[in-house]
Amino acid sequence: MHQAADKLPAHAESRRLSALRSYGILDTPAEAVFDDITRIAAAICGTPISVVNLIDADRQWFKSEVGLGVRETPLETSICAHAILEHDFLEVQNTTTDPRFAGNPLVTGDPGLRFYAGALLKTPDGLPLGTVCVLDTVPRELTPQQIDTLRALARQVMAQLELRRMLVEAQALNQHRARVLATAGHDLKGPLRAALYALSKARAADGADRDARLESAEQDLAYINQKFGDMIAGATGKGGAAAPELRPTELAPVLDEVGRVWTRAARRKHIDLVVDPSACTASTNAGLLETLIGNLLSNAIKYTPDGGRVTVGCHAVEDAIEIVVADTGIGMDTARVEDYFTAFRQADASSEGLGIGLWIVRQAADVLGARIDVHSTLGAGTRITVSLPTP
CATH class of the missing domain: 3.30.450.40 (GAF domain)
Known part of the structure; x- marks a missing residue:
């Protein structure tokens, strides 16, 4: 032998x-x-x-x-x-x-x-x-x-x-850069529109109302500036480790900030946007989680008819923290949910945009180690749950 x-x-x-x-x-x-x-x-x-x-x-x-x-x-x-x-x-x-x-x-x-x-x-x-x-x-x-x-x-x-x-x-990096640049307009379009809207209203306002609208615009532009910095760092491979650091993060400030950014977009459609964060702490990255939740809210507002309702909140379940975004929108075809999470696919083919919001959500979730669950009924609305690990 x-x-x-x-x-x-x-x-x-x-x-x-x-x-x-x-x-x-x-x-x-x-x-x-x-x-x-x-x-x-x-x-x-x-x-x-x-x-x-x-x-x-x-x-x-x-x-x-x-x-x-x-x-x-x-x-x-x-x-x-x-x-x-x-x-x-x-x-x-x-x-x-x-x-x-x-x-x-x-x-x-x-x-x-x-x-x-x-x-x-x-x-x-x-x-x-x-x-x-x-x-x-x-x-x-x-x-x-x-x-x-x-x-x-x-x-x-x-x-x-x-x-x-x-x-x-090198090929993978080029593809990553192309995707980062493709998502920039999508991710920043809402806050930019809100800032421009606030500035246009400020021209016709006086006193305290004018100051409030200028402050609102300033906050939105600061948010855009931060996101552009993150985008450039991601596209060039600069700014630290290849993967974002995950750390114990209080979710209330994250949800409050995302809700603030998208409040005016909801108001323009007379949509009732309710942010109800509990005292939850998850192991995550605050910046990337803001991007994930922001895209879920953007999608929910986009596909919810005027006068509808969008809610976002969090709660603890066993060994995970769940963030839930729910709406009374047009809903999804459950047989095509995976398609919607693919880049350049849209729930409504007639709508504007690149159709990459849910693709960004999927990519961010993969990096954060989060699970995405979708429950939807055509014509009645959608409920998306993001499950994050506890610290």
Whole structure:
């Protein structure tokens, strides 16, 4: 019986597998740049078999191979699973005399492997992903020049993988920036309209009424300025950690502020907007939660007929805090709820806007670790519950 490969400590193996998957290379089609590397390795070392392989959790997968004719084999028979435990290189000149491999089915049976040499594929952090290796059916020994060449080819493979990952990350960042810019007008349109409305009324007002309208406009413009700052930081990747910090947050001030921003929009439609926050504390991010609830209120006001009612409040249930936004609006088709939470989809195709309000809600909820539940009846209204974790 052949000797199974030792394994890295569990925490190191978890990091290794996470790094491997971050490159998005597993199960991708053959590519010329990697096929060139295996052909060069076989030619330089004079072996019938050459492989660029990656060690997954329970298999070794071949990005490129010469002389094998398969794309993966079980980890139990993998010589490379031993190789990744080495510093940077493993050479086995005669597998039949090495107790780790003498009983390996690939040695005792077809194809009768007798020789193995592999240079490790290592991440910039030193995590081993696999090897560039050559194999033969007769014992042999590589020259120092051949060993150096295998190491150089392994570096080339890692350079290709790093370029691939950088390209994927750049594409994801560009998509993120495009979405941030697309949401800006939607998220800020309501407060901007409210500020402009207050300023237009202030021109015709006197005394205390004028001062109150100017103060209202100033608050809305300050809110817009803050949101623009958040938008720019998010679009450029600046402003701190990639994910917002979640901390114990009192919800009453958050709901009061969002309610204040959308009160005038509700009044213009003679909608009764009721904000009823209880003394609740949740583990969340206040700024992102304001965006989430603001978009729910915007949607509720938009799709509630004149003279209707919109409410927002919070309460504790078991190990969660629920924020509930309810309206007496047109309602949703329950069969299409998931569609409404997709970007550029609207409940009413004739309405203005980009149709991204509920998409923003879904994205924010995912970041906050919140659950969204929707109960709606066409022609009667909608009730959306946001469940947040407790501190």
